[in-house]
Amino acid sequence: MQVSVKYFASLRELMGEASSVIDIEENISVSELWQSILESKKVVFDNVMMAVNMEYVKSEHQLKSGDEVAFFPPVTGG
Amino acid sequence: MLIEIRKEAFxxxxxxxxxxxxxDIDGQYGATASFVGTMRDFNEDKNITSLTLEYYPGMTEKHLETIVNGAIEKWNxxxxxxxxxxxxxxxxxxxxxxxxxxxxxxxxxxxxxVIMEQLKSGAPFWKKEETTTGVKWVEKNTPGF
Incomplete structure (x- = not known):
């Protein structure tokens, strides 16, 4: 199945892209997807925040086909 | 209730x-509280010349709406x-x-x-500072309490 992935701010610059579509296996969690992205990109990034379909989720959140997954650094608005 | 992301100065x-x-709340309201955050020329002892603020269109508005709805449930x-x-x-x-x-x-x-503190800790915005010595993403906000 496929999910769309978005990166923001310093993480977008580190990844070299703002978004991509990734093929994943069934029954994987958002943190498992994150780990596989870090391994394939060969990068290290601490303190990532994760959202699925524009809502914060816990790391064990299970992904579904067509989900919009976002990874970003700690927020600094206001 | 109004929540707006603005690209122009206000x-x-x-x-x-x-x-x-x-x-249409004349006669009903007896209290107005406001917080205004304004652009400084310093942060962590650096001379800042400008700032670029990025957001996550869709999620940022949605998250702010959730914060405001929480406040409406808690306070009158x-x-x-x-x-x-x-x-x-x-x-x-x-x-x-x-x-x-x-x-x-x-x-x-x-x-x-509380709305302001929740905005600072959870709403998807990111600041990039342009200083006299270079460009840098702000890594964290200062504590509010």
Whole structure:
């Protein structure tokens, strides 16, 4: 199945892209997807925040086909 | 209730008045609380020349709405206004406005503070500072309490 992935701010610059579509296996969690992205990109990034379909989720959140997954650094608005 | 992301500069105090003029709460509100965040020329001892604010279109608005709905459930509020700048921001321009209206000061004061702190800790915005020595993403906000 496929999910769309978005990166923001310093993480977008580190990844070299703002978004991509990734093929994943069934029954994987958002943190498992994150780990596989870090391994394939060969990068290290601490303190990532994760959202699925524009809502914060816990790391064990299970992904579904067509989900919009976002990874970003700690927020600094206001 | 109004939540808006603005790409153009705004005057927070004027915006608060324009919004209030359009509301039909005369005689009902006895308290207005507001917070205005404004662009400084320093942070961590650096000389900042400008700031670029990025956001996550869709999620940012949705998250702010969740924060405001939480406040409306907790306090007796007549109305809430949030404006937040994005894009390139110059020194002394307003970055954020949170305003709350209620019958009595407790609800307005407390909700304004909590909405602002929740915005700082959870709303997807990111600041990039342009300084006299280079460009740098802000890694974390200063504590509010």
């Amino acid at each position: 005057n927070a105090y004027a915006e608060m008045q324009y919004y209030l003029d359009e509301l 509020l007549l109305d809430v206004l949030i404006l937040h700048r994005v894009g390139k921001i110059k020194i002394a321009e307003d970055i954020v406005l949170v305003a709350t209206w209620s019958a009595h000061r407790k609800d307005a004061f407390e909700s304004c503070r």
